Amino acid sequence: MLSDATILDISSWDGTISPSEFIAAAHAFAEKWKLRCRGLPIWSWICCRKTPFISSHEVDGYLSLEKLCILRSDKMEDHGIDDAGKEGLNCSENEECTDSAVLVHESCLEVHYYDLHVVYSSSYRVPVIYFRGYRSDGQPLVMDDIEKDIPANSAKVLMESKWTFMTEQEHPYLKWPWYTLHPCGTNEFMRLLFLIDVSLLEDRVAAEQYLTSWLSVVGQVAGLKVPLQMVDSTPPLTTS
């Protein structure tokens, strides 16, 4: 109900959205995603209680999608980080008896997981993507690993859209560093995107569509493909 009520007027628009537009768009987006993208991990709104006296966040939460998984078959390229525990741990100390009921199984698949958060930036007045990748044991992926995970055509899109600079910054709510695409060019990009979009006959566009279009570009950095169903303009099915 919130979704289509929040309409942006783009005739004299600078490509930014307000906090309330963001919140409405985020909820509408998550709802639509749940209906149309069954089977994909779901987006959920993570509520963060406001701290009294510190009003650094105009929005008391963010949109989150966790454990998006990317399978890689080349497990055997060592990531060389573990084995740090090698330092002479004496394990011969009569460990547990070899137990025949334990399955010994080495998976030949390496799995990379990605968490994506969409946070509102009060200074730039645009959504910002924060993301991180990690291996199945929780070991974080570094920038190089992440770049290798980006499919070639997505990498190209990100390269060409010159405003997508990947950096590492403190997550505004979690307070430790996540990767992010710097928001400094987002509003200009979004303004142009909606200016040239001929399918928009009226000068008005739903804020939720803003989020979808934006995420379909920036989400690629963390392996997210926004399904076509999300941009289908027919009204979402009303399920009972």
Place this chain on the structure above:
Amino acid sequence: MAEGCSGSILQFAPFQSSVDEGFWHRLSSLKLNQLGIDESPISITGFYAPCTHPQVSNHLTLLSESLPPEEGEQSFVRDRSHSNRNRCAVPGILYNTNTIEGFHALDKQCLLREEAKKIWADIQSGAAEKDSALLSRFLLISFADLKKWSFHYWFAFPALVLDPPATLADLKPASDFLSLEEAESLSVACNEWRKSSATADVPYFLVTLGSNSRATIKHLSDWEACRHDIHKLLFGFYDPCHLPNNPGWPLRNFLGLIYSRWNLKSIRFLCYRENRGFADMGLSLIGEALISAPQEWRYEQHVPSSVGWELNRGKRLPRCITLSKSMDPIRLAVSAADLNLKLMRWRALPSLNLNILSATKCLLLGAGTLGCQVARMLMAWGVRKITLLDNGRVAMSNPLRQSLYTLDDCLNGGDYKATAAEKSLKRIFPAVEAEGVVMAIPMPGHPVSIEEENIVLEDCRRLHDLIASHDAVFLLTDTRESRWLPTLLCANANKITITAALGFDSFLVMRHGAGPFRPTQDAENALSSDMENMSLCDKNGGQRLGCYFCNDVVAPVDSVANRTLDQQCTVTRPGLAPIASALAVELLVGLLHHPLGIYAEGESASSNGTRSCEQPLGILPHQIRGSISQFSQMTLIGHSSNSCTACCSVVVSEYRKRGMDFVLQAVNEPTYLEDLTGLTELMKSASSFKLDWDDEAEIDGDEFVEI
């Protein structure tokens, strides 16, 4: 015995652990802020869910929420949705040791036995039937190396060992085992169970299949009501494992419970798995396990043996994770500082060369009001190599104007400024390569006795070496004569030299022109050799920009003697030094970005209007003079003088010829420099003019400047 007629040994896929980065962050801060050296075990919560992917098993995951919340710091704790269907809470215990030795010394077998004993007790007391997650109780040992931000850890998922092991009578996908109606009904029932907030995180359950093909799911505590339909009963559990031929680890203790409490020897189990968030009867397995464990299993006092330490790539080794990238404040500061500069490059100045800036070694002569401020500005621009030279100590009056010092630096007679400044720079930005050099600069007009001669000569050589080993030199001392030797040495070495000087309410910032001689081809660093290749300057001095002394017609003399205290100290309006320092650094940055570098012509604001070759950073002036009383600032150009006491070819070649002897003579003989350069002659011929030359504090005589 394992080769029982009914089938093979039932093998369980071990539980796998996954620790979220957030968990280590929280553990670190808990350790630092609350636990201190307390090593008592901590109750933690792990989370797991049924497998949701046909190729990937689920893990037992630790998140920041796994640890108890920190006292008084609940600002941004995520609201824990109480029954997140993908986060079934499992109780665990954490032994975090204070040392790596302590970590290795832990008696792992004993710890595992302890936890197994708890599981056994929960089975015997019936607690596990009320709260089935108790069956999956786990154990974590760790050592958090908070200095290196690395964490050594090892999980154990204790499992009670049935000896002889259970054998498998049958195992196949649930869809093959059940009729279509039963499978359909079971899916519906499971989806209901997983949807309801009351049951979504209950990982063990009973399934009864009615004669009408209807499946019903019940809690373990409803056993008494179900036991009469044993042939239609399934023992279900959330299976994190994805493998088609093996159940996951949580079944082990469940079998133990069923066997020891309910005395069943043939157990039909359901490995409940999902796909895309819904029950998947193709991935879920139904099997039948046969148990023939000895009678002791029936006795409460007897605790079965246990296994469960997680392997690290098939080996019995702890794991280690290093998070210095996200926890080391120095690395964080560096990347944050870089980001600011990169942003500038991305948005406003694509040609900004951050590598040149971070590679340029700057030597700051003087660590007073100007030196402090210049150092800060250099760091802000991404300069990482800064050497400060000063022989003074921090006095009580200094910290207010000299922005690197605090009262602490003044105590007990005061620290050396050079040392205090170095420390302060590192405090501001730990990645800076700062160095303080406590040393005096030999000055003309301050004669030295024979005894001091060696010290002075040693200082000269040191200064020479310092200038040779740096790329840019800032002259920021408070007297005119202390700038003479550095100016000469820089002209000789053809180093970028920038001077800032203050009057009471006016200032001068300038860059010195190149030296009178082309540098030798074996220049020490690439920076200057690049520049010399592009040299446009002709050596006769006609085009060369002037140095600080070029505009003067007196040699530097002792300017401090015979002056009152307020004249001796640099009494200036406090706003002046930051302005002049900032301009000096901006001038350097412009110079480093100019294709001609030290040979770049002087540009002035007025001549710039229609310039086509304008640099992205703007014009590159030679001198900037400003006055606070007028709130004005102007750019000027002054060419080098053939009778300059510091940079003309006569002086530099004399220095090259005689070296330290020359310096000593200049220091000791008041008129030597003037005689050498012909200034004495000039003065005589100009004696008809009434000139009132003074030290650098008076910068008003602008006749010589070409505007």
